[in-house]
Amino acid sequence: MRKAIREDTALVTIMYANNEIGTIQPIDEIAAICNEKKVIFHTDAVQAVGHVEIDVHKQGIDMLSLSGHKIHAQKGIGVLYIRKGIAIPNLIHGGGQERGKRAGTENVPAIVGLGVAIEAATRNIAEKAAIITPRRNRLIDGLLKLPYTRLNGDRDKRLPGNLNISFEGIEGESLLLMLDLNGICASSGSACTSGSLDPSHVLLSIGLKHEIAHGSLRLSIEEDVTDEDVDYILEVVPKVVERLREMSPVWEKMMKGEQYQ
């Protein structure tokens, strides 16, 4: 990143935590480099808020975005934090609302709701993580017992409740349908691309082959997902994966040692 910053670089923006594989970036170090190079540092912290401790002042974060509906507030409300002294152009002109940045009457109920949601989400981050992380690890360990299966993203430097696993030889979309029939809500990537059959760009950019990226499952758990729920997931997912592999021509070829493509 140090090398990528040029004379004319105005802003560095990096996700705090990835929405698909949960990887948490070294935000403090990135902020320190930006600070040293006098470049503004913005982070998309949508996935991180309420899951990891964030302190914009201590961490040297100049700008930060977050979205309400990811922490149980309404859709359509979010926050852009801008450190005092940073001048950015107005988004919507014509009124003095939101310091002139975004003219138009404010949506007060949504704003108040987001305030309450943030308070609730950030109240006991450490306690929540202490409950969620062991459950998440149990899911990871249980699912990795299946052969030809890999965990995507770092095992430790990831959001407490995020799990992203690739199962070779199957299609993520069929896996999702079968899990849904069994009462398990999951995703194969991000909501923004759920209508598309292209494999996740995140998984491709961490080096997965197309056919492996296609067979990926993302599960997100919060503290209300109980140990019993974890047992249930560990019972259902392997069965469904095995069933799909039995029906998969790709898997058959793989097992015969043929090249699959």
Ligand SMILES: *Cc1c(COP(=O)(O)O)cnc(C)c1O
């Ligand atoms: C969901 C999400 C967004 C988009 O927020 P919306 O309010 O849903 O548009 C942006 N960045 C990340 C990392 C997200 O997870």
